[in-house]
Amino acid sequence: MADTVAPEKRSEIMARIHAKNTKPELIVRRFLFRKGFRFRLFDKRLPGSPDIVLPKYRTVIFVNGCFWHGHDCRLSVQPKSNMQFWQTKIQRNKERDLRNRIRLESLGWRVMVVWECELRTKELREDTLEGLINEIWEI
Numbered sequence: 001m002a003d004t005v006a007p008e009k010r011s012e013i014m015a016r017i018h019a020k021n022t023k024p025e026l027i028v029r030r031f032l033f034r035k036g037f038r039f040r041l042f043d044k045r046l047p048g049s050p051d052i053v054l055p056k057y058r059t060v061i062f063v064n065g066c067f068w069h070g071h072d073c074r075l076s077v078q079p080k081s082n083m084q085f086w087q088t089k090i091q092r093n094k095e096r097d098l099r100n101r102i103r104l105e106s107l108g109w110r111v112m113v114v115w116e117c118e119l120r121t122k123e124l125r126e127d128t129l130e131g132l133i134n135e136i137w138e139i
């Protein structure tokens, strides 16, 4: 597969990856907090240490970076160099995500995922976050 992302774009994507997706997580956390939700962060007692845990709703939320978690979108386009390396790494992440989801669900948790690309613009962000709380309320 050819690298279809321009070099400047590529470094922007890589920069975001190295920032550990702090921004998308903060966006989700701030929104939920403003809406009155209370939650725990990175609960290590649960499989995969979910980014956000809402005990009252028995719900966990992962805020996933598209590249690392292998989302099928344009943000997840892989670098041309070291392709095998990245593919293996990302495949492993995806398998781990799936295992964690299965374990969480078997413990009775609902698992939700917010993707980085779903928060990219103001419009997308509003839709995604409204959709998220509607889903949380839907028990």
Ligand SMILES: [Zn+2]
Pocket: 066, 071, 072, 073, 074, 075, 076, 115, 116, 117, 118
């Ligand atoms: Zn994505």
